[in-house]
Structures are given as C-alpha cells and as structure tokens.
Amino acid sequence: MSRYLSRRGFLGLSGGVALSAAVGCSTSMTSGELLRSRARLPKPFTVPLPIPAQAVPVVDASGASRFEVVQRAAEAEILPGTRTTVWGYDGTFPGPTFRVRSGHEAVVRVRNELVVPTSTHLHGGVTAPESDGYPTDLVVSKGGYSPAVNAAHQAMQNGGHGGHGGHGGHGAMVVRPHQWTTHDQAKDYVYPLAQRAATLWYHDHRMDFSGPQVWRGLAGFFLVTDAEDEALPLPSGERDVPLMICDRAFEAGGEFRYPALDPALIGTPGVEDDFMEGVLGDVVLVNGAPWPVLEVDAARYRLRVLNASNARRYRLRLDPEPPDGSPAFVQVGSDGGLLERPVGHDRVPISPAERFDLVVDFGRYPVGTEVTVRNTLGETDGTREVMRFRVVRRARDESRIPERLSEPRLPTRGDAVRTRTFDFRQTKRAGARVWTINGRVFDPDEHLADPALGTVELWRLSSDFHHPVHLHLAHFAVVGRGAGAPAATDAGWKDTVDVRPYETVEVLARFDGFKGRYMMHCHNLEHEDMAMMANFRVT
Numbered sequence: 001m002s003r004y005l006s007r008r009g010f011l012g013l014s015g016g017v018a019l020s021a022a023v024g025c026s027t028s029m030t031s032g033e034l035l036r037s038r039a040r041l042p043k044p045f046t047v048p049l050p051i052p053a054q055a056v057p058v059v060d061a062s063g064a065s066r067f068e069v070v071q072r073a074a075e076a077e078i079l080p081g082t083r084t085t086v087w088g089y090d091g092t093f094p095g096p097t098f099r100v101r102s103g104h105e106a107v108v109r110v111r112n113e114l115v116v117p118t119s120t121h122l123h124g125g126v127t128a129p130e131s132d133g134y135p136t137d138l139v140v141s142k143g144g145y146s147p148a149v150n151a152a153h154q155a156m157q158n159g160g161h162g163g164h165g166g167h168g169g170h171g172a173m174v175v176r177p178h179q180w181t182t183h184d185q186a187k188d189y190v191y192p193l194a195q196r197a198a199t200l201w202y203h204d205h206r207m208d209f210s211g212p213q214v215w216r217g218l219a220g221f222f223l224v225t226d227a228e229d230e231a232l233p234l235p236s237g238e239r240d241v242p243l244m245i246c247d248r249a250f251e252a253g254g255e256f257r258y259p260a261l262d263p264a265l266i267g268t269p270g271v272e273d274d275f276m277e278g279v280l281g282d283v284v285l286v287n288g289a290p291w292p293v294l295e296v297d298a299a300r301y302r303l304r305v306l307n308a309s310n311a312r313r314y315r316l317r318l319d320p321e322p323p324d325g326s327p328a329f330v331q332v333g334s335d336g337g338l339l340e341r342p343v344g345h346d347r348v349p350i351s352p353a354e355r356f357d358l359v360v361d362f363g364r365y366p367v368g369t370e371v372t373v374r375n376t377l378g379e380t381d382g383t384r385e386v387m388r389f390r391v392v393r394r395a396r397d398e399s400r401i402p403e404r405l406s407e408p409r410l411p412t413r414g415d416a417v418r419t420r421t422f423d424f425r426q427t428k429r430a431g432a433r434v435w436t437i438n439g440r441v442f443d444p445d446e447h448l449a450d451p452a453l454g455t456v457e458l459w460r461l462s463s464d465f466h467h468p469v470h471l472h473l474a475h476f477a478v479v480g481r482g483a484g485a486p487a488a489t490d491a492g493w494k495d496t497v498d499v500r501p502y503e504t505v506e507v508l509a510r511f512d513g514f515k516g517r518y519m520m521h522c523h524n525l526e527h528e529d530m531a532m533m534a535n536f537r538v539t
C-alpha cells in the first residue's frame, strides 16, 4: 500500500493520472489481500453446479407481483462434509432468483430474522429512493440489534466520531443517531421495473457492514425479462444459466472466515488493517459451490455471469479454447441488458458487481470434452480456476445469435449537459488511511452532485487503485478509458465500471426515473464499508 501513498505524495492527482501509461495495470493485478482458508478444500470440479431456486409470488393481484423473502441464518454444506452458517434470503446462498417482467411492478417484502439490521438494494434497478436500499434505511429484526436504539452506546464504545483506536479508522460513524430510519421486522420494497430486460442482482447494503453481510450470503439474482429479449432466438430454459461468481475463505470447521474487527457485526465496523484494500478469498464459488461442474449438451448456452465478490476481479477464459478458432465467448448483454450487436471476446474481465451476458457454444467441442473456466488474474492455484463444463451429449440446438440484438439507444457525448469529475482515492485523515471520493468520506447529509431528471452528464472517474464504480438509479455508457477508447468489454448500458489504478474512465450517465437522493460508490465492499460512497441528488 505504501507505494500508492508515496507515489501520490509527490505526484499529486494529475500526476497520478499521467502515470497510467508507465505503470499500467502491471503494478497491481490484485485488488485486495488474500485471506487463506484453514479448512481442507475440495478437489475442484467435483461438486455439481447448484441453480438457485426461483422466487414465487405469494399473491398476484392488481398486476403487481408480491414476493416475500426471509433473511435468516441457515446451515449449508458448501465444502463437502462440513457445515457453514450462511445468512441468506430464505436461508439460501445465493438467495432465490427473481424472474420478473419489465413494466410489471414487483413488491418484495423482506423480513429480517437475523441478529443484525439489513438494507436490501436492487442493483441496477430504477427504483424510488425509499425502496432503493439506502444504507441507513434499515430493517431491524425482533430483538435484534438496532443502531438507532443503540447509537449512544455504540458511539461510546467507539470513542466517538471517527475513533477506531489504532485500527485503519475510516471515517465511519459519520452517521448521527437521528439519521437512521428503521423498519420493524419487515419492509416492502417496491420495484416498478420500468426498465429494459437485464440481469440485475440484489444484496445487502447496511451502513458500514455490507462487506461481511454479503460475504455471509446476502445476495441473489433478479432477472428482468421483456418481450424483446424473449423473442430473440438466444438459448433459453435450461440453457439460460445464471452464474454468481464469488470468492470466500473458510475456517477449519467450515464456517466462513472474514477479518471483521467485530465478528458480531454490531460494534466497530471495518476489517483488520491488512485487508483494507479488500478481502480476497482462496476458494472460488459459483452459485455457492466451490469450483463446481455442470454437465452440458453440445449446444449454445446463455451464461449470465455476475461477479458478486467483495473485492476480487477475474479475467475469464475457456480452456481449451474453441477448436474452430472462434471467440470463446459471445457477449450479448451487459449490466443494463442487451447490446446492439453481439461482441466476441476470448477474455472477459469482470470486476465486482458487473454482469456479462455471454453465449458459449459447447457444440464446438467434441462430446467428452471438459471445458474449464479459468481466471487469468488468480494469484493461487485455486483462484486461477472457476468452474468446469463437461460436454456430455449431442443435442438439438435451435438457438442462434442474431446479428442485431436490440436498440439500446446509448447516449453520445453531444447529449451531455455538463461534466463532473470524481476522484476515488485513499487519503490520510488524522494519521488514519481512509477511502474517499473527491477527498470526502461518506456523509448521508451531503451530496456531491445534483443532476437534473431526464438529463445526461459526462462523469469522469479517476482512481489510485482498482475501484469498481457503481451508480444507483442511473445507467451509463462508457465512452473513454485512459487516453483512448473504451475496451470492447465496456460495451452497452452499464451501472458499474472497472476503474483501474491511475486510470480515468469517462461515462455518460442518464438520470431517469426518479428524483431524490441516490448514491454512487466503490463496489469493492471493503472500500464501500470504509466510506467510499457519496450521494447525488436528482432534481
């Protein structure tokens, strides 16, 4: 870490940006610190890939689908022969997959039966502020811990504002007691879903504790479908497979391992100093299973890949590569739904919270081939592997990938009514290292931008480290990366973008849907918990 601090020390902000050509991404492949498991780890590619259960509406009246999910602790067998306590929506990790139609309102009642408060955010959703899962808008379980009630006690315990003893104090505790909103046991989140079909996901967003709470399992898929998407001849049904990739570490007995300063997740927030850059596990899970295997037909599959890791970036490739020399993956969709045209990639870099909708044609391989998804950014044998597909049979395949997929109507530079700059950076505050945006730690009372509803703005995002930058509400197009054009993998509507060390990424964001308070933040969950968030207000 010191290398970033010292570099920034004499180069300053613009110097840091200029440095990108010289250091590129070679200085820092890693986006966090490796936490090793103490458990015996299974042999890769032995556990079958689980497919999360689908959420079913409990009532279906007046055109709105009503769902109810219960956040609770449950035991799961993640490493064969051991037990892991997960905190899951309906007690499962990943939580149930919601499949809902664009334009049809969904109301999701989230009932909290955990000992800690939660806030549920629909990532990629165009949602009114009161249902957006703001970090201080909490559901508190019966008899569970409530920061609103316990704030005074908590402040004492932490030695007041910003005090974190000798630890990497990070400017949390900026939230004053009166600012909490609490809901008793349950909250109805209203999702109008007046948006394109896309692979969204939902996860916990509790102030200061999203990292550990997502690590324990509070995340799931939320798939929005529409007539346009369904009319395409893309692979569907059993051949439309959501893949939630995330890394974890395990204690000897099988419990999740995480370096929280307070493992009870009620007192001091944050992680041990060594993990300030982010927590990386040594086990790669897909849909909650370690290095799983899926038996597939020799046919096309649509893989909806989500990186739900706290801090780990992956660059996915297929091994072996397709024998016919065609691109390993054909991307048909991004965070915000279908691309205009399919784009072929041999490597797919994916940072936390990004989604890639990829078609892989296993018909290119002889039956009997084992096709392994590998991660070229892994730092250990285990983290270089993701999962395996076993091509087991010939099968009919009526799917195809059309030349034109959709009309995403992305904004162009001429649409931008103004330009703003946001710098994501670690700074020093009273001797402690803090993650900041434009030099500020998160303050719920402050906003850094006030875009007008219905307008497009050019936002320039610069950084000192790997920061996957996410905007709530607003979807955007990436129009510049470093000195040049965006990468091929930046295509389409996005809500999260991989900003690399000493790089500036330009996005054109459209502020549509609702007025009010929203947030932007780094989606490295350790950075987010350490206050790398900011409000913007749509006016």
Ligand code: C2O
Residues within 6 Å of the ligand: 121, 123, 203, 205, 353, 470, 472, 521, 523
């Ligand atoms: Cu997926 Cu505010 O986050």
Ligand code: CU
Residues within 6 Å of the ligand: 121, 122, 123, 124, 125, 470, 471, 472, 473
């Ligand atoms: Cu979000």
Ligand code: CU
Residues within 6 Å of the ligand: 424, 466, 467, 468, 522, 523, 524, 527, 528, 532
């Ligand atoms: Cu970050």
